[in-house]
Amino acid sequence: MKIRRREFLKASAAVATVTALGCGTKLNALEKTDKTVSPYGKNKGEWIPTTCQGCTTWDPIQVYVQNGRAVKVRGNEYSKMNSGYCCARGHLGLQQVYDPDRVKVPMKRTNPKKGRFEDPKFVPISWDEALNTIADNMMKLRNNGEAHKYVCFRGRYTYTRDIIYSSMTKIFGSSNNISHSAICAEADKSGPFFTEGLWDYRDYDLTNTKYLVCWGADPLRSNRQVPTAINKIGEVMDRATVVAVDPTLTTIGAKANEWMPVKPGEDGALAVAIAHVILREGLWYKEFVGDFKDGKNRFKLGEEVDESTFKGNYTHGLVKWWNIELKDKTPEWAERITGVKADQIYRVARGMGAAAPKVAVWLGPGAAMHIRGTYSSMAIHALNGLMGSTDNIGGPMAKISPPYNHTPSIKKYQDTISKNKPHVKIDQRGYLKFPALKKGKSGGGVVTNNAADGILQENPMEIKMVLGYMNNFNFSGTEGQRWDKALAKVPFTVHLSTHASEFSMFADIVLPAATTTFEKWAWLKTKANRIGTGTLLQPVVEPIWEAKIDESEIPYMIAEKLAERGFDNLLEYYQNEFKDPDTGKKPTNEREFAEYATKYYLAPMWQGHDKGGDSFKSWEEFRKIGVWNSDPYPYRKRWGKFKTKTHQFEFYSETLKEALAKHAKKHNVDVNKVLEVTNYTARDEKAFVPHYEEPYRYGSKSAYPFTFIDSRSKLNKEGRSANCPWMQEFRVIDVGDERWDNVLKMNPDDAKRLGLKNGDMVKITTVVTSRKIKVKLSEGVRPGTVLSTYGQGHTAYGRIASKKFGKEGFGMNNNDLMPADYDRLSGSTARNGGFVGVRIEKV
Structure with missing residues (x-):
């Protein structure tokens, strides 16, 4: 390995005394407590099962823990889904959990001015002060009849998500729970649907x-x-x-x-x-x-x-x-x-x-x-x-979905404000120009990236408070500059994050979140190899510094503070509906709540079920194995029983025809008008069959002759691994990429016409903005096309990820170049498919 940023790595060697953002708490988990302790392999440790969330594979894995420290990762040997394998992303998690640049304690903003390059001037505060500030702002909205002006933005999640994302938001009195899903998917679900x-x-x-x-x-x-x-x-x-x-x-x-x-x-x-x-x-x-x-x-x-x-x-x-x-x-x-x-x-x-x-x-x-x-x-x-x-x-x-308990009903805990909340959402799903036809329902999906415009337009409402977790929309959303403006407009923002990210830099309160895989109670369901799994996340090490679990511990603590202020519905819901399935005991603090909630969701897997697959005798047995495996998926299971309007595989989609007709009727127009305003070329019967549509493109071919596309890395952990030295050092495992750098890959014939050679710096320009980047010639890129691997260009997230923290990115964030637009039938963010034209000039 040829580590190039030696200054950082020398500092990392003394990581126990490294501080982040002015907080002087020591990284006690890494301090040497016993001088006789042997290195990994000589002193007995334990393999503990948990789950990798480096991508949406959600692989069951095991972590080797020695003297309270996580030191090695491997696939879970009991998993039939991944056959005991994991990829490079799982190993990168070790550098994430022990990253000295993590948020260590709650922080509050002292600079009221918000902007991409504004220093928030965060100062450390206690959990009590942070929670009181959050509860005060929430109660102010409720008391003013503005609970619906609260929004919860969810990024990557586990299946304990609804505790904070749905139940907390709705019991409080808002419909504005907005998922990240359409930023990274949705359109590749719409075709199969x-x-x-x-x-x-x-x-x-x-x-x-x-x-x-x-x-x-x-x-x-x-x-x-x-x-x-x-x-x-x-x-x-x-x-x-x-x-x-x-x-x-x-x-x-x-x-x-x-x-x-x-x-x-x-x-x-x-x-x-x-x-x-x-x-x-x-x-x-x-x-x-x-x-x-x-x-x-x-x-x-x-x-x-x-x-x-x-x-x-x-x-x-x-x-x-x-x-x-x-x-x-x-x-x-x-x-x-x-x-x-x-x-x-x-x-x-x-x-x-x-x-x-x-x-x-x-x-x-x-x-x-x-x-x-x-x-x-x-x-x-x-x-x-x-x-x-x-x-x-x-x-x-x-x-095959595993047997699990669904999130308990909130009906008994809703008051008049909660029941009578407006049911429109800030992402404008279901509007004429945003059908978002998840499962064929108008507005059934999500248009995540459009929430920024909804905030800026105050349409359908003004937003006065944002709570975001495991998300970083300023970085992960196309034309993220809009998110900068939107968040600068919001009076009060809370971010639950492992790192001070681009989104965090607009927050008024930042809370230190537990790292997934290593410090969280939660669970996930996934599939591969014809096997459906239910897989456990559990703390394999004690949480470092003052980190709390974003989806369970933190909402419980907020609920306690709301109860002190006279609104106890949320706390009663958490305590009454998430009892320990073994003992019936109510949770009395956030740590009990996190474990009981996980046990509750997973109870059918370890208490007995009739779905086939693995069988467990107790919670403790399940914790030791860490994964439930289904029987193999039966072939031809859905033949003649497809969930389409005809129950057949539809080459002429009666399902889409019905969905478009309902959306059109909702807005008093015909289907052709829907297609017109949503930027599709099809009209009449063609709208209901799979067909070719010429790509919609930003930038004329004469002014922007090249087509830009986005690429993904084997080492990109949901956009969160850029602060890991291993990620930067081993970037060469992605075809054409370079260590500790960010390159624009281009066909040699195109480069020759522009007088470019390997290593030249160029300015790449779209209708949105310009960025500078180094050229890398590759015959693996078709002529007329250029691409860059997503994941670099952070202006925050740590000293490795950013060239100058809060000021300058290390490389280029692809999303800054891309206009914000959508596949509107699904709500999916457009980031592929040749819709971005670019001009390239030698610097």
């Missing part, structure tokens, strides 16, 4: 697949189920054909049999061309899809087909799809649009047909999270329907 009724991420049967198409997803790098994919990729390569569809050569692309370097945002054209070949050449899986009644294939170039001649088995509307969209969409047509050669499109389509039904088309956010992404998502996922692979051997499938 409007075709097969599944609003969720899919599992993939890698053990049996014969043809794997990774489309805008890199399962070895940043998509869900990373450890499982890493574990199985060798046998997949031995057995199957692997195809990578991506504008850049990803990790999976470097291993693939076929790389299809599609132009950003043109994925829908490629998908419908593949579908055209499959139908025209009779390659669809007839047992699932159905067939012509006389067995004669009528799908011919340019010709419409009589719907009455085809009989579907588990599908609906295939002939309509052909007639409306597919009949003219040849590979030759697609080549002109996508840049992918027609002969390769034919080859891949025929390969998929030959392997059906053991085909897995792995749809990822790279192909779906753009302004017209829902239709790309539908077109790509529809290929799983043609192959008969959905819920079938070797294909994509739903999950």
Whole structure:
């Protein structure tokens, strides 16, 4: 290792005396208490199960604890989901929990002026002062009839989330609980929902697949189920054909049999061309899809087909799809649009047909999270329907959910203010231009990034108090400059965070949050390898400094303070509804509450259930194992029982048709008007089938000739690992990236035309702003496209993550360049798909 920031690392060696943000508390967990203690491997320790939250894989892991210190991480040997593996992100957690730049004690702002580069002048305060200040501000809102002007912003979460996110917000009297979900997902759920009724991420049967198409997803790098994919990729390569569809050569692309370097945002054209070949050449899986009644294939170039001649088995509307969209969409047509050669499109389509039904088309956010992404998502996922692979051997499938207790009802604890709160939300979901059709319901989803505009516009309401946890929207949201303005406008903001982040710098109170994996009571549910899991987070070490658990301990402490002020509904809810399932005892303090709540949610797993899978005799036994495994997901479980309007796999989406009609009726317009204001090109019947839509682009090709795309790192822990030296040192494991640096990757032919060479500094400009960055030439980037790996550019979060804390970023934050826009049918933030045009100039 060639550590370059030696000054920091020397300081880290004396970490017990390092202070952060003016707080002088020692890092006692790292002080040497016994001079005879042996190093790791010589002194007996203990492997304790918990869960990694480095990404949304949420892998069951184990942490080796020696003398009260976490020193090593590995996959949980009892987990059938990840087979005892974990990826690099799990190991980075060790540097996060012992990071000397963590928030150590509660802090309050002393500089009333708020801005991106304003020093908050935080000073340490006691927990009592912090909680009293929070409770006073909350009660002021309630007493003034303004409880609905409180908002809770949730970032990454566990499944104890509703304690603070939903129950606390609603009992207090606000509907404004806003999830981060649409910042990182949603559009790759909308395609599967409007075709097969599944609003969720899919599992993939890698053990049996014969043809794997990774489309805008890199399962070895940043998509869900990373450890499982890493574990199985060798046998997949031995057995199957692997195809990578991506504008850049990803990790999976470097291993693939076929790389299809599609132009950003043109994925829908490629998908419908593949579908055209499959139908025209009779390659669809007839047992699932159905067939012509006389067995004669009528799908011919340019010709419409009589719907009455085809009989579907588990599908609906295939002939309509052909007639409306597919009949003219040849590979030759697609080549002109996508840049992918027609002969390769034919080859891949025929390969998929030959392997059906053991085909897995792995749809990822790279192909779906753009302004017209829902239709790309539908077109790509529809290929799983043609192959008969959905819920079938070797294909994509739903999950088995573990047995667990749901969050208790709040009805008994709601007073008049709580019951009569306005039901509109600050992210404007359900507005005409923001359908956010989660599970087909108008406004059922979330438009996270638009909450900043809602605050700035005071529409539908003014916001007077924000509580955020495990979130950093100024950094993770596109055009985060809007969040700076929005948070500067809010009179009182509280942030629960492990680090003073960009969001924290606008807070009036910052509370030290426990680090997930190592210091928290909570639980998660996830899936991979056809196994559903319920997995435990438990404190493997004592919380460091004065950290408290964001989703349980802190809301309980706030509830106590509210009770002192005469509003005891929340505290009564916590104490009455979250008793210890073993003893029936009510929690008397925040630490008991955190453990009892976790035991409550998980009780069906360790008290007995009838869902199959693992069986435990006691809470203590479950704590030692740390994970519940389901039986394997049964193939063809949902065939004929899809949660669509027809209960079939819908190539003509009656489900979307109904959802759009209801949203249009709600606003007294027709469906075409909805599509117009939400920036889709489809009209009439085309709106209800998977189809190609030309990408919506910011910046003309003449003024902004290159297309910018966002890339993900194997070492990016939800945007939170930039302050880890290991993350910076090992960045080279991501193709084309460099240690302790941030680069703009560009095709050598493009660089030659601009007179650029490796290492040159350039100014990259979009319609939003400009940034400076170093060029790195790579043949793994298709011409006309440039990309940068997300995760750098912090102006806060610690001295490694930021070049000058509070002043200057180390590298470039991609989101600063991107306009704030959305795939409005899902609510998803647009960050992919070629919607950002850029100009590049040598500095």
